Amino acid sequence: MDKVALVTGSTSGIGLGIARQFAANGYHIMFHGLEANGAEIAKGVAEEFNVKTSFSNANLLEADEVKQLVRDAVAYFGTIHVLVNNAGIQFVSPIEEFPDQKYLNIIAINLNAAFFASKEAWGYMKAQKFGRIINVSSVHGLRASEFKVAYVASKHGVIGMTKVLALEGAGCNITVNAICPGYVKTPLVEGQIEDQAKAHNMTPDEVVTKVMLKKQAVKDFVPVEAIADMALLLAKESSKTITGSSFTLDGGWTAQ
Ligand code: NAD
Numbered sequence: 001m002d003k004v005a006l007v008t009g010s011t012s013g014i015g016l017g018i019a020r021q022f023a024a025n026g027y028h029i030m031f032h033g034l035e036a037n038g039a040e041i042a043k044g045v046a047e048e049f050n051v052k053t054s055f056s057n058a059n060l061l062e063a064d065e066v067k068q069l070v071r072d073a074v075a076y077f078g079t080i081h082v083l084v085n086n087a088g089i090q091f092v093s094p095i096e097e098f099p100d101q102k103y104l105n106i107i108a109i110n111l112n113a114a115f116f117a118s119k120e121a122w123g124y125m126k127a128q129k130f131g132r133i134i135n136v137s138s139v140h141g142l143r144a145s146e147f148k149v150a151y152v153a154s155k156h157g158v159i160g161m162t163k164v165l166a167l168e169g170a171g172c173n174i175t176v177n178a179i180c181p182g183y184v185k186t187p188l189v190e191g192q193i194e195d196q197a198k199a200h201n202m203t204p205d206e207v208v209t210k211v212m213l214k215k216q217a218v219k220d221f222v223p224v225e226a227i228a229d230m231a232l233l234l235a236k237e238s239s240k241t242i243t244g245s246s247f248t249l250d251g252g253w254t255a256q
Contacts, residue, residue, distance in 0.1 A: 003235075004077040004079060005019070005084065006117075006121070008033075008084065008113065008117065010029070010031045010033055011033030011034075011038040012186065013186030013187055013188060014184055014228075015032075015084070015086040017228045018224075018228045020045060021229065022228075023051050027081075028052040029045060029051065029052075030054050030056065030069075030077065031045070031053055031054065031055040032056045032058060032069060032087070034059070041055070042055035054073070054076045056069050058072075060087055060108070060113040067119075067120045069117065070117055070120035071120065079128060081130055081132065082132045083131070083132070084136065085135045086136040088110045088188070089105065089109050090106070090148070091151070106150035107150060107157075111161070121133070126169075129172055130174075130237070131173065131174035132175055132234060132235040133169075133174065134178075134235065137162070137179065139254060140155045140156075141158055141246065142180055143254060147196070158178060162177060162178040173240055176243060177234050177243060177244070179231065179234075179246075180248045180250060182215075182216050182249065183212045192212075216251030218251035219251070220251065230249060
């Protein structure tokens with residue numbers, strides 16, 4: 001199998017877990033992210049799983065850089081079969097103090113970058129009659145929590161975009177789905193524990209038990225491996241009728 005996956009934000013957290021799972025299953029990987037050791041991570045995964053990898057540190061705040069990221073992947077690998085729009089940022093604050101620029105950045109990275117990357121990859125997927133776009137949304141694409149106005153808006157937006165593109169891709173074997181995790185212990189969440197402690201005036205331990213996992217029926221962080229397994233399933237040829245859906249991996253949060 002000679003398939004190519006571009007995973008945004010794959011030099012950290014959930015994206016890295018997804019990229020590693022795809023590499024373990026024979027996919028060539030376009031790594032991407034702002035981590036300084038990104039090129040090293042890409043090289044290490046290539047050696048470990050005997051696949052081809054490349055790396056880009058495109059800044060997803062800039063539409064032109066998002067488009068260039070896709071073009072760079074195509075230039076290196078020839079095409080893209082799977083696009084995982086995973087990169088994302090968070091900021092926690094009551095609306096009155098929410099910095100305007102933070103709001104704009106969250107919408108740009110979490111939502112707009114998924115649009116630009118999908119648009120740029122679309123023609124290649126259409127031409128080869130195979131495309132799998134997997135958007136990492138969140139349980140916050142389906143439910144709200146206070147102090148997260150930009151994040152919740154962006155993640156709800158991602159689910160809307162997922163549905164529209166699923167309809168547009170239906171005739172040419174391009175599927176588009178969203179994965180909606182509950183809390184996963186990654187650098188993004190480590191940062192939130194600090195921010196939420198300030199916003200709620202609590203200790204970090206209290207934030208984990210009383211705020212974060214409070215809404216999950218299962219009081220454990222969601223393992224990265226579960227999200228990677230779900231992404232791999234969605235990428236299969238046999239998943240061609242699974243489209244426009246949002247898959248919750250949220251410890252029972254939205255069951256309530
Ligand atoms: P993370 O902080 O570990 O990784 C985020 C990645 O995005 C990093 O590689 C980072 O370099 C990249 N990134 C951030 N800003 C960028 C920019 N301007 N340009 C290019 N790359 C940029 O976070 P994570 O927890 O692995 O989150 C991954 C995705 O999963 C995000 O979309 C997040 O919203 C979503 N998510 C996370 C959780 C959780 O609990 N961790 C839950 C639900 C959804």
